[in-house]
Amino acid sequence: xxxxxxxxxxxxxxxxxxxxxxxxxxxxxxxxxxxxxxxxxxxxxxxxxxxxxxxxxxxxxxxxxxxxxxxxxxxxxxxxxxxxxxxxxxxxxxxxxxxxxxxxxxxxxxxxxxxxxxxxxxxxxxxxxxxxxxxxxxxxxxxxxxxxxxxxxxxxxxxxxxxxxxxxxxxxxxxxxxxxxxxxxxxxxxxxxxxxxxxxxxxxxxxxxxxxxxxxxxxxxxxxxxxxxxxxxxxxxxxxxxxxxxxxxxxxxxxxxxxxxxxxxxxxxxxxxxxxxxxxxxxxxxxxxxxxxxxxxxxxxxxxxxxxxxxxxxxxxxxxxxxxxxxxxxxxxxxxxxxxxxxxxxxxxxxxxxxxxxxxxxxxxxxxxxxxxxxxxxxxxxxxxxxxxxxxxxxxxxxxxxxxxxxxxxxxxxxxxxxxxxxxxxxxxxxxxxxxxxxx
Ligand code: ASP
Numbered sequence: 001x002x003x004x005x006x007x008x009x010x011x012x013x014x015x016x017x018x019x020x021x022x023x024x025x026x027x028x029x030x031x032x033x034x035x036x037x038x039x040x041x042x043x044x045x046x047x048x049x050x051x052x053x054x055x056x057x058x059x060x061x062x063x064x065x066x067x068x069x070x071x072x073x074x075x076x077x078x079x080x081x082x083x084x085x086x087x088x089x090x091x092x093x094x095x096x097x098x099x100x101x102x103x104x105x106x107x108x109x110x111x112x113x114x115x116x117x118x119x120x121x122x123x124x125x126x127x128x129x130x131x132x133x134x135x136x137x138x139x140x141x142x143x144x145x146x147x148x149x150x151x152x153x154x155x156x157x158x159x160x161x162x163x164x165x166x167x168x169x170x171x172x173x174x175x176x177x178x179x180x181x182x183x184x185x186x187x188x189x190x191x192x193x194x195x196x197x198x199x200x201x202x203x204x205x206x207x208x209x210x211x212x213x214x215x216x217x218x219x220x221x222x223x224x225x226x227x228x229x230x231x232x233x234x235x236x237x238x239x240x241x242x243x244x245x246x247x248x249x250x251x252x253x254x255x256x257x258x259x260x261x262x263x264x265x266x267x268x269x270x271x272x273x274x275x276x277x278x279x280x281x282x283x284x285x286x287x288x289x290x291x292x293x294x295x296x297x298x299x300x301x302x303x304x305x306x307x308x309x310x311x312x313x314x315x316x317x318x319x320x321x322x323x324x325x326x327x328x329x330x331x332x333x334x335x336x337x338x339x340x341x342x343x344x345x346x347x348x349x350x351x352x353x354x355x356x357x358x359x360x361x362x363x364x365x366x367x368x369x370x371x372x373x374x375x376x377x378x379x380x381x382x383x384x385x386x387x388x389x390x391x392x393x394x395x396x397x398x399x400x401x402x403x404x405x406x407x408x409x410x411x412x413x414x415x416x417x418x419x420x421x422x423x424x425x426x427x428x429x430x431x432x433x434x435x436x437x438x439x440x
């Protein structure tokens with residue numbers, strides 16, 4: 001018998017109808033023995049995700065605003081699910097505990113985690129699987145840092161006592177027993193941890209799309225699906241903004257060599273995307289696997305005559321950024337220039353002071369700032385072996401009238417990152433896509 005670990009996202013757990021789809025999928029393949037679930041998501045456009053409402057609940061409580069009605073809405077959603085699924089897991093009693101803890105100043109992490117906790121209880125009962133709480137098994141240290149190996153050991157031990165189990169995603173515990181969540185979308189990480197700890201053959205991540213697309217469908221019309229992608233390529237694409245899977249979900253699966261299969265709960269017959277160590281092209285027959293990008297960057301270009309003969313210049317630049325606690329995205333450099341690319345969210349209102357310090361402390365001849373920049377990564381392991389990829393990419397951007405302000409090619413030759421003005425962001429992605437991908 002094989003072993004498949006599955007994670008079902010919020011849209012798959014949104015209501016009774018969706019949870020019945022989970023049951024059909026799980027029953028279809030008896031190897032699907034460990035199931036990680038998210039909190040119920042949106043049932044229709046304009047609906048609310050349980051997790052969002054739980055965070056809102058916490059804000060209300062924190063500001064002494066009335067929250068009873070909101071709590072009632074959340075409770076009714078779970079009571080409705082319990083009735084619809086015909087199970088009884090004591091939702092009413094669970095809400096008494098939640099309300100009591102809320103009155104005692106429960107943390108945002110504790111409250112947010114209750115969505116996954118209750119969802120897992122309901123789905124476990126409905127599937128006839130054991131409920132195994134993530135509390136005490138998914139572990140963080142007292143600084144809130146996630147503990148990979150300790151978690152792997154604890155989860156592996158616990159799961160060995162359960163033939164089939166449902167585990168809530170998204171959270172774990174601190175050494176004092178307090179609840180700590182991952183960042184948003186973190187049930188994907190729990191799914192990968194469970195897959196690794198249980199030694200699964202595959203980690204199926206069930207969502208509401210049939211895998212990864214080669215580009216954002218809001219920008220490129222009808223982009224092709226990626227049937228296969230390597231962990232490395234995916235890491236690049238997710239880092240650059242392609243979302244479907246939480247970026248930190250890749251590491252545990254990769255470590256254990258477990259392929260991740262992104263699947264669609266609503267179209268279970270679709271094969272989806274397989275993410276594995278195998279470095280093949282996307283199966284689309286092209287040299288690139290995908291394109292992703294992020295807006296809102298600032299590039300600071302620092303010029304210093306004869307910089308290349310000087311030692312310690314870049315170190316001085318970097319240590320100033322460190323003083324400002326600003327992480328750096330990229331450091332493209334030329335003979336007498338070095339640029340730092342910074343995400344605006346980290347820059348905040350520090351730009352003026354930062355430039356002043358850079359001017360004063362590095363001895364730069366001049367500094368130029370380019371605001372409203374976007375980065376676009378074109379990714380594909382196939383690119384390294386094919387000559388002329390860069391020329392084709394730059395040619396396409398030239399044809400589209402896009403001005404390239406920065407180029408950075410990773411040493412693996414697996415990606416080419418270009419910096420363009422944000423006004424050209426979408427046009428640039430469309431141009432690159434058209435240059436590399438045959439129309440469907
Ligand atoms: N429910 C959490 C969120 O909305 C975690 C998850 O779904 O993965 O972010």
